[in-house]
Amino acid sequence: MTSQVDGPILLSTPDVGELEQQYVLRALQSGWVAPAGPDLTAFEDEVAARVGTAHAVGLSSGTAALHLALVSWGVGPGDVVPVSTFTFAATVNAIRYVGAEPHFVDCDEESGNMSPALLSRAVRTLQDAGRDVPAVIPVDMLGKCVDYAAITEVADAAGARLLCDSAESFGASYDGRPAGSFGDASVLSFNGNKIMTTSGGGMLLTDDQRLADHVRKLSTQAREPVAHYEHTEVGYNYRLSNILAALGRAQLERLDDMLKRRRGWRERYRRLLADQPGVRILGGADDAGDNCWLTAVVVDPDVSAWSAADLASALGEAGIECRPVWKPMHLQPVSAGLSGTLDGSSERIFERGLTLPAGSALTDAQFERIEATIRGVVVA
Numbered sequence: 001m002t003s004q005v006d007g008p009i010l011l012s013t014p015d016v017g018e019l020e021q022q023y024v025l026r027a028l029q030s031g032w033v034a035p036a037g038p039d040l041t042a043f044e045d046e047v048a049a050r051v052g053t054a055h056a057v058g059l060s061s062g063t064a065a066l067h068l069a070l071v072s073w074g075v076g077p078g079d080v081v082p083v084s085t086f087t088f089a090a091t092v093n094a095i096r097y098v099g100a101e102p103h104f105v106d107c108d109e110e111s112g113n114m115s116p117a118l119l120s121r122a123v124r125t126l127q128d129a130g131r132d133v134p135a136v137i138p139v140d141m142l143g144k145c146v147d148y149a150a151i152t153e154v155a156d157a158a159g160a161r162l163l164c165d166s167a168e169s170f171g172a173s174y175d176g177r178p179a180g181s182f183g184d185a186s187v188l189s190f191n192g193n194k195i196m197t198t199s200g201g202g203m204l205l206t207d208d209q210r211l212a213d214h215v216r217k218l219s220t221q222a223r224e225p226v227a228h229y230e231h232t233e234v235g236y237n238y239r240l241s242n243i244l245a246a247l248g249r250a251q252l253e254r255l256d257d258m259l260k261r262r263r264g265w266r267e268r269y270r271r272l273l274a275d276q277p278g279v280r281i282l283g284g285a286d287d288a289g290d291n292c293w294l295t296a297v298v299v300d301p302d303v304s305a306w307s308a309a310d311l312a313s314a315l316g317e318a319g320i321e322c323r324p325v326w327k328p329m330h331l332q333p334v335s336a337g338l339s340g341t342l343d344g345s346s347e348r349i350f351e352r353g354l355t356l357p358a359g360s361a362l363t364d365a366q367f368e369r370i371e372a373t374i375r376g377v378v379v380a
């Protein structure tokens with residue numbers, strides 16, 4: 001068996017321990033195994049209270065939350081939904097599930113988040129061409145909130161609903177306000193690699209009671225509130241289970257400590273790379289509101305003496321996982337034929353970026369190994 005210090009180091013692994021065991025065991029022993037139960041209700045209330053929204057609906061994934069918001073709003077064939085191109089496939093997949101057309105919007109090169117100026121241009125072009133734009137979906141990249149003031153203004157002016165993909169940004173804030181509280185609705189993910197996990201799960205957050213009620217109903221096969229099984233619309237099997245919600249409650253209790261650890265790694269990466277010409281941390285110099293879910297470096301090969309590929313191979317040899325940043329969705333084969341408002345920013349970040357380990361379960365000894373490996377590249 002390899003020791004924790006010598007073994008492989010992964011990007012972001014679940015950080016679970018005794019508290020999680022206690023909560024899950026208690027849920028099992030209470031008999032509330034499936035599907036709903038008191039832990040699910042409590043988990044929803046606790047997340048809503050933390051974020052400051054009136055409602056929260058626990059779902060089987062963040063993808064399910066994105067999907068059901070669009071279903072509930074009646075977004076469908078013929079509609080165009082501007083979406084960040086610099087994101088994980090799930091954001092875009094949800095648009096395609098409902099038969100609408102994603103329109104890719106490029107990012108601000110410093111933050112990696114959807115550019116409000118490009119969104120504005122995209123909406124104008126689409127609406128001038130007579131297209132219906134019922135919703136827009138920006139993504140809080142790697143745990144940094146988008147420029148919500150500017151993005152909200154563009155969405156409002158367009159008459160489009162704002163669905164915020166905050167899957168990566170739980171615990172972050174913008175202008176003092178928590179991620180998950182913006183727009184008409186927001187989505188969280190509790191997947192295993194996220195800032196906190198229910199092993200798999202997600203949540204829809206909103207102040208709109210009708211949306212919350214409808215999404216909750218849609219997530220349980222759209223069963224009508226009568227004794228027999230009565231259905232007037234197509235439903236889904238997307239509800240979060242009570243056992244997983246119990247795990248989420250334990251994680252939520254530990255969230256602030258986990259955020260602190262991730263922020264600590266970010267600060268150490270910053271110190272390590274501070275005087276490297278042509279090297280920056282994606283997100284910009286101000287990460288005060290970030291949850292620091294993952295840290296990505298962006299290396300300009302024209303200025304830096306080493307490249308992201310050099311760093312990737314050194315880390316790989318040392319058994320340390322690293323990964324390219326998201327490949328922009330407009331470059332994916334599955335997106336062939338779809339349109340976008342693009343300026344090359346996300347492509348440049350994709351070519352030059354590298355995502356580094358930042359899990360809250362990393363030990364100090366593991367992080368020292370990462371630092372030593374990076375030092376070997378930057379001073380070489």
Ligand SMILES: *Cc1c(COP(=O)(O)O)cnc(C)c1O
Pocket residue numbers: 060061062063064087088090091139165167168188189190191201202
């Ligand atoms: C993880 C993630 C999702 C999907 O969440 P799941 O819970 O895995 O379905 C959606 N959007 C972004 C940006 C993500 O990183």
